Amino acid sequence: MARTLGLGGDRRRxxxxxxxxxxxxxxxxxxxxxxLGYSVVTSFQEFPLGQAPAFxxxxxxxxxxxxxxxxxxxETTLVFTIAATGLEFVLGLGLALLLxxxxxxxGIIRSSLIIPMAIAPxxxxxxxxxxxxxxxxxxxxxxxxxxxxSVSVLSSATMALPALILVDVWEWTPFMFLLLLxxxxxxxxxxxxxxxxxxxxxxxxxxxxxxPMLRPxxxxxxxxxxxxxxxxxxxxxxxxxxxxxTATEVATLMVYKTAFRFSQFGYAASxxxxxxxxxxxxxxxxxxxxxxxx
Amino acid sequence: MIRRQFLRNSLGTVAxxxxxxxxxxxxxxxxxxxxxxxxxxSYADPALDTLKDVLLPEFEKATGIRTEWVEADFSGWLQKxxxxxxxxAGAFDIYVMDDLWVPRFAGAGYLANLDExxxxxxxxxxxxxxxxxYWPPKxxxxxxxxxxxxxxxxxxxxxxxxxxxxxxxxxxxxxxSPTTWDDVLRMARQKCDPSHRQYGWVSRGVKGxxxxxxxxxxxxxxxxxxxxxxxxxxxxxxxxxxALEFYLSLLAYxxxxxxxxxxxxxxxxxxQGNAFAATMWTGWCRQTDDPARSRVVNKISFxxxxxxxxxxxxxxxxxxxxxxxAPNRAGALEFLKWFSSSATQxxxxxxxxTPFKMSALKDDEARKGxxxxxxxxxxxxIGVPSPRTSDxxxxxxxxxxxxxxxxxxxxxxxxxxxxxxxEATAFLKNAGYPVG
Numbered sequence: 001m002a003r004t005l006g007l008g009g010d011r012r013r014x015x016x017x018x019x020x021x022x023x024x025x026x027x028x029x030x031x032x033x034x035x036l037g038y039s040v041v042t043s044f045q046e047f048p049l050g051q052a053p054a055f056x057x058x059x060x061x062x063x064x065x066x067x068x069x070x071x072x073x074x075e076t077t078l079v080f081t082i083a084a085t086g087l088e089f090v091l092g093l094g095l096a097l098l099l100x101x102x103x104x105x106x107g108i109i110r111s112s113l114i115i116p117m118a119i120a121p122x123x124x125x126x127x128x129x130x131x132x133x134x135x136x137x138x139x140x141x142x143x144x145x146x147x148x149x150s151v152s153v154l155s156s157a158t159m160a161l162p163a164l165i166l167v168d169v170w171e172w173t174p175f176m177f178l179l180l181l182x183x184x185x186x187x188x189x190x191x192x193x194x195x196x197x198x199x200x201x202x203x204x205x206x207x208x209x210x211x212p213m214l215r216p217x218x219x220x221x222x223x224x225x226x227x228x229x230x231x232x233x234x235x236x237x238x239x240x241x242x243x244x245x246t247a248t249e250v251a252t253l254m255v256y257k258t259a260f261r262f263s264q265f266g267y268a269a270s271x272x273x274x275x276x277x278x279x280x281x282x283x284x285x286x287x288x289x290x291x292x293x294x
Numbered sequence: 295m296i297r298r299q300f301l302r303n304s305l306g307t308v309a310x311x312x313x314x315x316x317x318x319x320x321x322x323x324x325x326x327x328x329x330x331x332x333x334x335x336s337y338a339d340p341a342l343d344t345l346k347d348v349l350l351p352e353f354e355k356a357t358g359i360r361t362e363w364v365e366a367d368f369s370g371w372l373q374k375x376x377x378x379x380x381x382x383a384g385a386f387d388i389y390v391m392d393d394l395w396v397p398r399f400a401g402a403g404y405l406a407n408l409d410e411x412x413x414x415x416x417x418x419x420x421x422x423x424x425x426x427x428y429w430p431p432k433x434x435x436x437x438x439x440x441x442x443x444x445x446x447x448x449x450x451x452x453x454x455x456x457x458x459x460x461x462x463x464x465x466x467x468x469x470x471s472p473t474t475w476d477d478v479l480r481m482a483r484q485k486c487d488p489s490h491r492q493y494g495w496v497s498r499g500v501k502g503x504x505x506x507x508x509x510x511x512x513x514x515x516x517x518x519x520x521x522x523x524x525x526x527x528x529x530x531x532x533x534x535x536x537a538l539e540f541y542l543s544l545l546a547y548x549x550x551x552x553x554x555x556x557x558x559x560x561x562x563x564x565x566q567g568n569a570f571a572a573t574m575w576t577g578w579c580r581q582t583d584d585p586a587r588s589r590v591v592n593k594i595s596f597x598x599x600x601x602x603x604x605x606x607x608x609x610x611x612x613x614x615x616x617x618x619x620a621p622n623r624a625g626a627l628e629f630l631k632w633f634s635s636s637a638t639q640x641x642x643x644x645x646x647x648t649p650f651k652m653s654a655l656k657d658d659e660a661r662k663g664x665x666x667x668x669x670x671x672x673x674x675x676i677g678v679p680s681p682r683t684s685d686x687x688x689x690x691x692x693x694x695x696x697x698x699x700x701x702x703x704x705x706x707x708x709x710x711x712x713x714x715x716x717e718a719t720a721f722l723k724n725a726g727y728p729v730g
Contacts, residue, residue: 049401049439049684063724134551135491152551155499157702243501244553245699260373262688263398265380 036276042269053266060270069246070254070271074278077251080161081229084168088225089218091169092176097206099177100184110181114174121171125238128167129154132239154240157247164248167235172228176221183217184210219290223283230279251275331360332625335378336390337371341454341577341612344647345633352641353632359625368392379404382619387626390453391613393426397437398684400429400449405615408448411627415448418636422677423452423611423650431682435525438726450615451634452650455576457673458511458608459666461564462571464595471597475515475540478571478600482547485570494547496569500556501698502691507608508560509697510678511573513537515602520681520689525727527718529693530711533603538700538707540602545701553701565590573599575610576648576673579666596669598676607673610680611650643667685725692718 043060045053064070099110116124131138134152143151153163187210195205211218233252236242242249242257251271259268336342350361364386366374372395378385379399391399399405408427415424425432427450430440462471466485472478482494498504513519518534521527528534545552549563561578563569565588581587582594598607614633616626632638639651643660648670654660655671680686696714700707722729 047402049398049437050403051439134554135549140550150550152554155551155553155702240554241500241502243695243698244702245501245695257691260369260376261691263376263402263684264688 039269039272042266043273045266045269047263047265056266060267061274063267064270064274069249070251072246073249073251073254076161076247076249077230077232080165080168080232080250081226083162083165084172084229084232085222085226087165087169088173088176089222091173092221093180095173095177096180096184097210100181113177116171117174119171121234122238124167124171125235128163128170128235129239132163155244157244160240160244160247164232164236164239167239168229168232171235172225176225179217179221179224180214183214183221187213215290219287223286226286227279227283230275230282329358330622330625331362332387332620332622332629333362333364333385334388334390335371335375335386336363336365337368337392338365339368339577339612340581341456341575341648342390344642344645345454348645349633349638349642349647352638353629357625357628357632359622359628361629375399375404378617378619384617384619384621386617387620387622388629389615389617391450391615393609393611393613394680394686396426396450396613396615397429397431397682397686399615400447401437401440401684404618405449406618406620406623408451408616408627408630411616411623413448413451413627413630416636418639418651418653419452419634420455420650420652420655420671420674422609422674422679423455426609426611426679427451427613427615429682434682435521437683437685438728450613451630452611453614453633454612455648455650455655455670455674456610456612457576457670457677458507458573458599458610459576459579459596459669459673460571460599461574461578461582461594461596463567463590463593465593466570467595471595472571472600475512475544475600475602479540479544479547481570482544486547488550491549491568493549493563493569494571495544496548496555496560496563496572497541497545497552498555498557498560499545499553499698499701502694503687504556504694505697505701506690506694507610508573509538509541510608510680511599511606512541512602514606514678515599515604516540517603520693525722525729527689527715527722527729529718530708530715534711535708537602538697538711542700542704542707546704553698564594567593573608576666576670579648579664580646596666598669598673605676606678607676608679609674609677685722685727688721689718692721 042053044055044057046056046060047053095113099106099113119127130136132140132153134140134150134155137153139153140150143149151159153159191209191213192205195209200208231252232250233256236248236250236253237256240248242253252275255268255271255275258264258271346363350363354360365371371390375386375389375391375395376398377383379389379402389399389405396405427448428446429449430436430444430446432446436442436444460471464470467481472481478495486492486494497508499508513529513534516533516537518531518537519528549555549568555563557575560572561574561581564572564574564578565581567590579596583591585591588594598605614630616623616630620626633642634651636651636653639649639654640657640660643649643654643657644663646663648664648667649655649660652671655667655674657667661667680690683689693711693714696710700710703710719729
């Protein structure tokens, strides 16, 4: 009798965590896995006008790998992601190292540095659209003063993408700075003191102590920013609409246009799934590269 | 254009974008009081103000049906409307649409059949405006998959007459409206003075739909077109190449950065007195005489676009259709009947709206308050719509991208039109069009 009761008690104890977890699991499943599964199913369909959706097998994916515009948008996205994340990391790290010490007005300076991050991306896009405006923009004004000619930054096939990268760097370097600053301030001080006693130079301390010890934070910061940059949309939509030509047509904009302007929902879903796979590959590669270098 | 005005417009865009987020929480809730409620879903546009501010309160008073107006920016609303149509969520009773959405919405079954609901048309409708509401189209090519013998059915009605007019400065064109495109180019050459920010022409240059809206009229005026027999792409014909070369030569007298101009910058350039002429939508007319918006009050006149070998105006009407999942279909139908009656159209025109009934467009009192109604009626009669296919947006994007490239390179018209034609043909062939 006692043994039976004990077993019942064990069962209750064993099932309690599952019961407590169930609402969360169901919620996460409903909010993420279901839509994702629906997207995958949609990617194997087409939606002919006025007819029920039809399964087309791998046709959308076959079209995708032969779609020069999609491949070009992926290339643009990669260039944007690597350039923006790289610059944000270098600048964010530099700022974190510079501002880690105590100094007067540090609270005000640190707070003002994070203002760009607090502005909605659409508003950021509009602010920079004004700055880049060929007629009244600051850049054009400076170019006029220096060279006597105005400059149309967003109409230039060579300048438009760097201009978008600059906007992203302006907005998101503070994020990188905050993460890295928190990481630097949490490092134990003993190894640094020992290195200084042993006469190590500042450069050597940075290279052989700060960087290796900061590596987990760097991985997280790079991953978050790279994933975010890979899915950039708002700024591109507001500033260039993918133009001039296809110079700034990033993959997310192409997915949006394909779904909501061209009503090719199945094809857009296949693009979205391909992007998801690429993002997963991308993040795994970054994580693995950093693990390998430890 | 001055910074303040640019910023004001930009903030307007932000407000509209922010409106998208509120959309999902709106609509759908129906009051049980009176005769119920109808919910309109729409894009934000000043041309709708008279309808919202004057006519809807009248409708509520006359019928006891309450109205709710939910709006977002153009792209945001299209996205919401497509979602609502596809999922049959029933969040809206009436979709406000750009006329080029009609093939997509009617073809996909998102709109209720107005013929079946018993809507009766009359002879007072401007024919070109009414025709836009039919699917399959009453005239011209039919999209693959649509039975060639299928009867054209009324799925939506005009809501606001919007058509491209020539806006020109009559203090500069002192001898009257330019009748040919050569007149426009001549004046641009004579009077363009960039050092004083005076430009002979302004246009939209952003890739895709914006630049296509600006080039469309010129393409047709020069004898070109989009599709020939059996959907053959013809926008790289010699006439089309000539039209693009002319367009580029005219843009030499446009403000710097015109390749990144969309509707707001085009309009502001004209309203701030920095350009002599442009082809713009009727929706901008009232703002030219508003001292709070315009520095050229009573200096701008309106006419049909100039001609070359032909003379056309681009139709871009606001349409209204009843959602097939509308919770209050009867109320929505009652609104369409009420609003499209000649009596209401007359009140709408006299209150400052742009009607779609002949009698209202010809009304003297209405014309006194809206001096563009005469040009609007003329433009409607020579109006050409976007091709009636649900795939037009894709073709427009392809052509509009190459036009934007030609604008940046200031030339290579034939090369860019050929590239667009090749890409569009491949797309159409893949989509099942008999392009050969």
